[in-house]
Amino acid sequence: MSRTVLVTGGTSGIGRAIAELFAADGDEVVLTGRRPDAVERTAAELSARGVVCDATDPGQVAELADLLPEVHVLVNAAGGLPAPAGADLPRLHAVSADWQANLAQNLLSAVLTTTAVRPALAPGGSVISIGSLGAERRGGAYGASKAALAAWNAALSAELGPLGITSNVIAAGYVEGTEFFRGALTPERRAALIAETHTNRPGTPADIARTAHFLASLGARHITGQTLHVNGGAHTTR
Incomplete structure (x- = not known):
């Protein structure tokens, strides 16, 4: 049976790959993004439904939820590394702006979307959020926001479990083919990230x-x- 799969941040990188795989499996995919041109283009390429939505905006998220009477799989893939705050800001203002941007993009986006569509989540469904290795080490504000995402997920799982809905985080390591580094990754840093893997x-x-x-x-x-x-073994558990 075809499922309705909502993928936030589904126009590029990891989000697009997830949307593409579910669409290829015959599911009805709804993908979101902030740029209308990217949403329209990606939806057409994947034979999916595209909705322009900033997952950090409560009003836009509420409007998105109104379009979806039933959701079987929710993938919170929206997020990333925000651009640094302007150098002209006072130091503490810049720190505050950086932290608030990271929390908004990587935590609040998932919280808002999940809360909005929760009444539509079908029994036997799944909530999947994209985390990061940065939550374990050297992550700064970005890593802290992803660590908070994992902590929130644990509480969410306890709430959704009795309804037959699972909730998990995928903590990704270094992934090529995304816009995460915005072209700023040096060959030396890339080699070091790969060397950390098994x-x-x-x-x-x-x-x-x-x-x-x-x-x-x-x-x-x-x-x-x-x-x-x-x-790939860059961070191991036991």
Whole structure:
């Protein structure tokens, strides 16, 4: 049976790869993004439904939820590394702006979207949020926002579990083919990130997409409240 799959931040990188995989599986995919041209183009390319929505804006998120009477899979892929605050700001103002931007993009976006569509989440459904290895080390404001995402997910899982809905975080390591570094990644830094892995390769958006697809499958119905690390061994657990 075809499912309705909502993917925020679905116009590029990891979000697009996830939307593409679910669409290829025959699901009805609704993808969102902030740029109308990117939303329209990506939706047409993937045979999906595109909705322009800034996941940090409560009003826009509420309007998105009104369009969706039932959601079987929610993927909170919107987020990323915000541009630094202006250098002309006083130091503490710049710090405040950076932290608020990171929390808004990487935590509040998921909280707002999930809260808005929660009445539409179908029993047997899944909520999947994209976290980061940065939550474990050297993450700064970005890492802290992703760590908060994982903490929120644990509480969300307890709330949704009795309804038959799972909730998990995929903590991605270094993934190529995204706009995360905005062209600022040096060859030396790239080599160092790959050297941290056990697999000696960068991650790909497809790696994360396949993990998300599994978490929404029948084989993962007893996996919830978890942070799954997909990083080639750059961060190990036991």
